[in-house]
Amino acid sequence: MKPIAWYDPSNGVVSTDRDCPLFTPLGQVWPLYPKGEWVGLTDEEVTEVYMAVEEEVNEHWNKGGTTMMFPPTLYKAIEAKLKEKNT
Numbered sequence: 137m138k139p140i141a142w143y144d145p146s147n148g149v150v151s152t153d154r155d156c157p158l159f160t161p162l163g164q165v166w167p168l169y170p171k172g173e174w175v176g177l178t179d180e181e182v183t184e185v186y187m188a189v190e191e192e193v194n195e196h197w198n199k200g201g202t203t204m205m206f207p208p209t210l211y212k213a214i215e216a217k218l219k220e221k222n223t
Contacts, residue, residue: 139167143188151161177214 141152143166144159150168151158159165177185189210196205 138169140170141168142166143168172222175218177217177221181217182214185217186210189213 141150142154142156142159144163145166146160146163146204147158149156149158158216166201193206193209196203
């Protein structure tokens with residue numbers, strides 16, 4: 137992704153010109169990137185994640201598992217799917 141502007145932390149100047157004369161000479165200039173639009177999950181993706189977690193939890197119980205793992209497993213699966221779509 138291409139920077140949309142540049143920032144000089146030594147004096148707070150922001151410019152779309154990498155060689156802006158207001159930047160501190162020999163100072164460090166940081167690129168600024170556009171923030172992407174947040175992407176949520178579709179109903180189909182929510183169902184897909186839910187079904188996968190349900191299968192994983194059922195397998196856990198069928199093997200003699202005794203811990204209540206559905207809520208945290210579901211939360212982590214949803215978080216992973218959202219991270220996948222938004223990074």
